[in-house]
Each structure stands twice: as structure tokens, then as C-alpha cells.
Amino acid sequence: MLVRSKILVAIAVFAVALSCSREKTESGETYLEVPRHFPSVPFPEDNAYSDIRFELGKKLFFDPMLSIDSTISCGSCHKAEFAMADAFAISPGVEGRLGHRNAPSLLNVAYQPYFMTEGGLPTLEMQVLAPVQEHTEMDFNIVLIAERMKTSNSYVEMSQEAYGREPDPFVITRALANYERTFISGSSRYDTYQFYGNSGALSPSEKRGLSLFRSEKTQCSVCHSGLFFTSYEFENNGLDSVYSDIGRMRLTGDSADEALFKIPSLRNVEYSAPYMHDGRFATLEEVVEHYNSGGANHPHKSERVRPLNLTQQERIDLVAFLKSLSDPSVQMDERYRVK
CATH class of the missing domain: 1.10.760.10 (Cytochrome c-like domain)
Known part of the structure; x- marks a missing residue:
């Protein structure tokens, strides 16, 4: 029975994986995958999806240079194995400083109408600034992050290709938000059951x-x-x-x-x-x-x-x-x- 159960689970997950669509861009192959029962990802006009923006955003997301002492990245508190959250009750920031709240999952963050636990920020681009500036998280200045980026040929080249400008706060906030909007999750057994008629998925x-x-x-x-x-x-x-x-x-x-x-x-x-x-x-x-x-x-x-x-x-x-x-x-x- 255990083997049969595992087979059914594998079939259910595979069925939902097949139901994902790829949103095509002029850049060709894309990293953006959206389940067919999900709405299109609402990218803003000044930050439309592209592969290079995704790649720049991902590079920044996992780069600890975003923190004042270059020890903490966005990826430190948002990990795939924990559904883009982490396993701490309260996540540690720079110098081990504890934040105020449990790190939330970033999966499907693209569809949120506002951001932060209080709902005080209307866009994902604006939300990016919060952990960067927060004393108990990265405790840094986004202008100084841009200066660090300018010392890297890779960052300068990617910024020009992605947004037609040198690294600056606009590039940083847009690239990170562009990447985070691809954190789409809709391939659960519930989805297979509810949206694709597989009664055996549950x-x-x-x-x-x-x-x-x-x-x-x-x-x-x-x-x-x-x-x-x-x-x-x-x-x-x-x-x-x-x-x-x-x-x-x-x-x-x-x-x-x-x-x-x-x-x-x-x-x-x-x-x-x-x-x-x-x-x-x-x-x-x-x-x-x-x-x-x-x-x-x-x-x-x-x-x-x-x-x-x-x-x-x-x-x-x-x-x-x-x-x-x-x-x-x-x-x-x-x-x-x-x-």
C-alpha cells in the first residue's frame, strides 16, 4: 500500500507540473512558469518580466553584499526548502540581531495586494527597501549597495542589459521584485484534485x-x-x-x-x-x-x-x-x- 500511495502522489504532482504554462518573452526561453489555473503574474509596466531581469534579481537575492557587513542576503531568511521562509521563530539579521517577526513565505507574493504584516507598502518594489534598511535585518543603505555593485563588471553589465542604466536604487528594487514575482507555487495534490479532476489525489x-x-x-x-x-x-x-x-x-x-x-x-x-x-x-x-x-x-x-x-x-x-x-x-x- 505504501508503494501504491507513493506512485499516486508522483502521478498527481506530475499532472500538475504538466498543467504549467510558460509566459514567452522576446528574450526566448523564460524562467517564469505559471500553473494554468493561476492568473497571469501582474508585472508593472516599468518592470516587465525578462530573463536578464530574473537573472540579475536572483544574483542580488542571494548576495550578502546587500547587508552592511556582507553577511546576510535575502536568501538567508527565504529558502526554497522552507517555502521561501526559514525555520527560525524570529530570523537573525546582521550581528545576530533578532528581528521583530517570523519571516513569511514569499511564494506567490506576486499576487498580494499589499506587503508587510501591516500592509503598509503597495508594491513589491517598495517592499524591497524594508529589509535592506531595517536595523535588525540588513541595516544598510540602498545607495551604498549600488556603489558596491559598480565595482563589479558583472553587475554593471547585467544592469545595463536589464534596465539600460548603471546600478542604482531603481535597478536594485526592480530586479529583486522581478525575480520574486516568479516565486509561483500551484502544483500541490490539492490543485490536482480541485482543478484537474483527479479524485485520487487526496x-x-x-x-x-x-x-x-x-x-x-x-x-x-x-x-x-x-x-x-x-x-x-x-x-x-x-x-x-x-x-x-x-x-x-x-x-x-x-x-x-x-x-x-x-x-x-x-x-x-x-x-x-x-x-x-x-x-x-x-x-x-x-x-x-x-x-x-x-x-x-x-x-x-x-x-x-x-x-x-x-x-x-x-x-x-x-x-x-x-x-x-x-x-x-x-x-x-x-x-x-x-x-
Whole structure:
């Protein structure tokens, strides 16, 4: 039975892989692969996709020269094996300084309507500046990064080919955003089941978990809705009665936004442990148990977060379904790894 199960999984993943399309550009072969059931990637007019922009962005993404002491790169906290997140509760920055929150997954970041946990940045190009300047992350200046790039013939040549100009903040932010928009993940067994009619792609337990996920009993799918399993809204899920992190209020200054956080996608959630904005939960079982308990009382806690009274089997089924959202192809994809 174990061998048969592995064969079915391989067939399911292969079926979704076949459903991916390549968006052609004038540069010929492209690195951009989009599942057929996904919308086209929304590249802005001043940063349309091209292979050279991808290659420049990838080179920058994994280059530690983006940090003040040349020890930390974007790829230090966003790794393919962890769904473009990492395995730390709070990621260390330069000199081992701890940041403020758990590093989020960057998969399917191209489709987000706004960025950061508070939702304060409207474009991916603008988001690039945040970790570069943040004291507990890279603690550097993007103008000085450009000066470092100018000492490299490779960077100068790539910048000219990609954007028709020498390395500067425009090139850095556009190239990184161009690369990050290719972090597309939609080849899970759930996708094979839901969009390509393969009823055998999910186990009986996973199917029960899917039904439970969509049920009135749990209402999981209200917040974790749509193709990307998130409404992108801001909610409080009852982690604490008093929060040291004020959440969206950090951006707005409005007390009504205290302890509200942007709802994350559940795609590839199996790979991106630990969980919550502070990484307090090590396993999906702990996450499900939190919601089953109803959480702590807080004035802004969502009314949907309440005791669920799930049976042990229901908790097992829910975790099983969440793992069916995993896309193992991402972990092996050379586009998202250093060679």
C-alpha cells in the first residue's frame, strides 16, 4: 500500500507540473512558469518580466553584499526548502540581531495586494527597501549597495542589459521584485484534485479535512479563502490577551488596529514552520489545537475564533488536508536556489 500511495502522489504532482504554462518573452526561453489555473503574474509596466531581469534579481537575492557587513542576503531568511521562509521563530539579521517577526513565505507574493504584516507598502518594489534598511535585518543603505555593485563588471553589465542604466536604487528594487514575482507555487495534490479532476489525489482523511476546512463548524475558509488561501484581511486570532507586538497599529496608529495581522496564505504551510507572527507554534498540530481551544480573549479577536470542539480524528483530518497544500516541486526548483 505504501508503494501504491507513493506512485499516486508522483502521478498527481506530475499532472500538475504538466498543467504549467510558460509566459514567452522576446528574450526566448523564460524562467517564469505559471500553473494554468493561476492568473497571469501582474508585472508593472516599468518592470516587465525578462530573463536578464530574473537573472540579475536572483544574483542580488542571494548576495550578502546587500547587508552592511556582507553577511546576510535575502536568501538567508527565504529558502526554497522552507517555502521561501526559514525555520527560525524570529530570523537573525546582521550581528545576530533578532528581528521583530517570523519571516513569511514569499511564494506567490506576486499576487498580494499589499506587503508587510501591516500592509503598509503597495508594491513589491517598495517592499524591497524594508529589509535592506531595517536595523535588525540588513541595516544598510540602498545607495551604498549600488556603489558596491559598480565595482563589479558583472553587475554593471547585467544592469545595463536589464534596465539600460548603471546600478542604482531603481535597478536594485526592480530586479529583486522581478525575480520574486516568479516565486509561483500551484502544483500541490490539492490543485490536482480541485482543478484537474483527479479524485485520487487526496486521501480519504484529506478529503474529510477539506470538507471540515470549508464547513460552518470551523469557518477556516472564510479567512483562508480563494486560490491562495487568504483573504489578505487583517484579523486577531486570539493568540494573547495582551500583545507586545501591536500589529497593524504600528502602521496606522489607530487603536482599532491593535494586534491585527495580515492573514497569511496556507499554501505550503507544511514547509514553513514555525507558525504565527512570532513563531510560537512548532507544528501544525499545535496550530489546529490553538484554534480548537478558541484562543485567548482580546477585544479585537475575530468572532470566528471560538472553541470548535473538534474530535481527535477531525484534528488529524484537518492537519492532513493542510499538508495536501504542499508543493514539493518548489523545494527542488533550481530557480529558487543558489547553484
